[in-house]
Amino acid sequence: MRQVLWTVGAGVLGVAAAVSAAASGDAPSPPMLGFSAAAAQRQALLEQRFDAQLSPADLRAWLRRMSSAPNQVGSKHDQVNAEWMLSQFKSWGWDAHLETFYVLYPTPKSETLEMVAPTAFKAALREPPVPGDRTSTAAGALPPYNVYGGDGDVTGELVYVNYGMPDDYKMLARLGVSVKGRIAVARYGGGWRGLKPELAQQHGAIGCIIYSDPKDDGYWRGDAYPKGGWRPAAGVQRGSVEKMEVYPGDPLTPGIGATKDAKRLPLNEVKNILKIPVLPISAADARPLLAALGGPVAPEGWRGALPITYHVGAGPARVHLAVASDWSRKPIYDVIARIEGGTYPDQWVIRGNHHDGWTFGAWDPLAGNIALLAEAKAIGGLLKTGWRPKRTLIYASWDAEEPGLIGSTEWTEEHAAELKKHAVLYVNSDTNARGFLDAGGSHALQALVNQVAAGITDPEMGVSVRRRLRARLEVNGFEKGAKDEAKRLAKIAATGGDLPLAALGSGSDYSSFLQHLGITTLSLEYGGEDDDAGIYHSRYDSFDHYLRFGDPDFAYGVTLAKTAGHTMLRVADADVLPLRFAAVAEAIGRYVKELHQLADRERGRSQTLETLLDADAFRLATDPTRPVGPPARESAVPYLNLSPLDNALVRLKRSAAAYDRAYDEAATAGLDVPKARLDDLLRGMEQTLLDAGGLPGRPWFEHLIYAPGRYTGYGVKTLPAVRETIEQRLWSQADRYSTVTAEAIDRYSDRLDQAARLLRR
Ligand SMILES: [Zn+2]
Known part of the structure; x- marks a missing residue:
């Protein structure tokens, strides 16, 4: 999972023009925050030595290996990846171990979706192989499903609820249509996936279907995979519908680590999972269902890009939806690696990215995870030259992020007391691709992030990643119809001052560090020039797709490793923690x-x-x-x-x-x-x-x-x-x-x- 932080929308050409035409450069960097002048010089040299060890060939090989088989929670390859990373960390000189938790992770036993009236139609519920995508023929992936939806076998009239967000229910009320006792069909987008079935359930629906409309991430946006990067008609977005806004992590152990002997809630007392059955489907499966709806024509903003007239219902389409899952507990494997600090071993600087995907996970999460590995290898190289960080470094590759930020949440809950005492920083990443720096987090880090970003060169533009982002924010703010927030950011960018960090909501592993434990937190990624929305959480989130549409030469993987790595090293080695208020x-x-x-x-x-x-x-x-x-x-x-x-x-x-x-x-x-x-x-x-x-x-x-x-x-x-x-x-x-x-x-x-x-x- 992930969340786009700095919303960027301008095209590449516009930004290139803005960069070359910009009269004013980026403001000169002030003295390195947290360091004396002499220490700052040593630190700059250390960062050069760090950078020299980052290799795009490593990143490519690691991505290929880790995304070569389905690696969802509980799969063989997910465990193999964890064990392989463990051996890598050890070979690079880290003190590393696997930390195992036992978590409730339902997997589908059977899924049925069929229209029983006015005509019969059986949904395929599978994603076929795509020519040129080598892993799309591989076995071992779970069928598309929404983890933590309820078990159930229901039949009822269908109602189209647009994105299924609160405003959509107000519109339904105005149209005089209710989902009570019926099955809601919502399209992806417009708000978090998990709210769709939750709101449907609150409004009395007996089941919920979520589909990907081509207007949001399919052919309407660009050529579909494999011709382009966008979602093919049969592509399905999997994903969690755990009520993470109530609490994330293992549903059975809120607030404590899901160790073998942890005290667990009985399933019927769990407050963050749903009762009604939910199923994600493709545009191809949704089309006949939506085409069979009557009732009012959908309001204009509700219409997608299927070649039909969108109606709201209810009915006459009636569907039969049945989902049954295996609700057993599964082991998950967090990889935890550590280098003890030489001066302040009790101060911990922590870096994390998850390693479980929905299928192959090349984009989400492995593109971010390989940058983390590159940092760890380079830091290991520095260790061999006799350097040691002042503060303790902890590098973590989390399992089970996709179902509900579980690996990171269980680890932070299990170690809450130590972390509150020792942790000084957590740096998260998730996915990564070509484009612009996207940074969010505690605002005490804003000055540090700006200093780090001013010192890293964008591989395409040859200016600093901060200069490039500044140009983009300026362009966005002056575009016709720019939103107030874009205008505000453009104004700040134009003054040459520090670019603001976005505030963090949720959707990745930083949540428990920041919002549960109050640890200063940063989230980093590059993106905005890629086409990945269309394969998000599908079987086509693959190495072949990433090579074509993500970061073909892994230059931005190296750039993320530099950005996160410099941040980690500065905080680890600073004379005084580099915060500014x-x-x-x-x-x-x-x-x-x-x-x-x-x-x-x-x-x-x-x-x-x-x-x-x-x-x-x-x-x-x-x-x-x-x-x-x-x-x-x-x-x-x-x-x-x-x-x-x-x-x-x-x-x-x-x-x-x-x-x-x-x-x-x-x-x-x-x-x-x-x-x-x-x-x-x-x-x-x-x-x-x-x-x-x-x-x-x-x-x-x-x-x-x-x-x-x-x-x-x-x-x-x-x-x-x-x-x-x-x-x-x-x-x-x-x-x-x-x-x-x-x-x-x-x-x-x-x-x-x-x-x-x-x-x-
Ligand atoms: Zn992710």
Whole structure:
């Protein structure tokens, strides 16, 4: 899985023109953050020696090997890959082991989808071989399915629900069509996959089908595979429908590691899996079903690119949907490799990428995983020359990310206490391909990421990856119809200042590090010039597809290895942890402003039936034990006080500026500061933003600044406890969480003030 962070849309030519025509260059890099002048010179040389060991031929060979057979959780090749990586890490000088967990991972025993009226049609539910794609004939892949859908055998009328998101149900209500007692068919896109069956279930549907419409990732977008990279008519997107926005990881062991003897929930008490059966299907299988629908013609925005008139239903198409799974537990294999730090062994700098795919996984996740391996090999090479990192390096290749971020979540839950004490950074990647740097994470890392990106040359353009991204952001912002966010980014890019990090929602292995444990986190990938949307989570996510449409010469694999590797080495070797805080205050300031706007808007909305239904749906979702009934009324002119947040923000801005200034002065004077004590303050910093009680209705998510949205899935909600309670018009809760969040921001400012005092001493 993964999530696109910096949304980029301009064509390559436009960017090339912007790069060559740009009058102003990238701003010159300030002194290397966290290092004295002498140490910075040594570090730059170390990075050159690191880079010299990165080999595109290695990356190609590793991708070929690891994607040569299906490697989903529980498959032979997934285990073989883990054992092979273990031997590689060891041969490169790392202290490595496999860490095994035992997790609930249902696999399909039987799947049926057929139309029983008005005509008969049996869905193929399989992806045929494609000429020129060598692995597409290989055996051993699971049939397409949505893991953690329920078992069931249902027959009912079909209703087309567009993307199956909350707004789509409002439109259905306006059209007078209900999914109650019926089977919903939704298309992929428009929001996280797992919300589609969850919302269908909440609205009373007895089953859910999700299909890939060619308008979203098939021939409408470009030539279909194998002619081009887009989804062929028979291609299916697999994927998890675990309610990861409630908690990710093994459904049976929320909050603890799924070790052999862990105490497990009985299946009927699990809160993050669905009851109704769900099945993903291809456009080819969906077409006859959709063509047989009657009822109102679908609204214009609902129509895809199949050659039919889209109707909503319900019926007359009736379908029979049956799914039965093997609900046994399966072992998963995390590969954990470590190099003990020479100066601060108790400070851990952690890097991860997953290794399980849905089928062959060449794009997702192995394109990112081979960059991680290249870094580990190069670091091993540095070790052999007598170098040793100051801080401990931990490299991890996670298993079972695809079903629900399981390998990383179980590992962080099992080691939560140590990680909270020792971890200073987690750097994640997932997929990778040609294009632009895409970076998101804790804003205290924004300055560091900009420095690192300014020092890495883009293999196609010959300018720094930061310069190239800056040009792209400028182009995007000036395009006709550019969104406000694109305009904001373009304005920042044009000033020559630091490019902002995106805030992280979910969809990859960073979630537990950031949102459960409060560890400073970064997510990196390259992309935007590739055609991969069409093979995402299908049988055609293969080595042959990646060679043609991903990163043919592995130049961007090497570039990701440099970007992540330099970041890891800088944090591992810095005199003082390379964090900077003005960007934190700026980002939180922007989020608080958005909350004011949101609150004004919501206060202005009249108490229509619609808003009451929204609030009720939220309460149901966050408190499943609450009986269904008429929505509770709230006062018409609600009371909400955001001034605790305003006050906390004023203080944060002052404290952040004071720390950054004190750091600059100390750096100019040679960084002669109490380094170990300063590190102790800085490394727990992000944890001050947690609340042990968690977010409303989902206690696993403790971070009060960043979370995946309750109703957006992967998409981020910043200041989530306040934002979502305002969105749901739960005014007294919003008021309470405004205070709770403000207190967390104050704790952060307290730490900053203590750290600044140490620097000035
Ligand atoms: Zn992935």
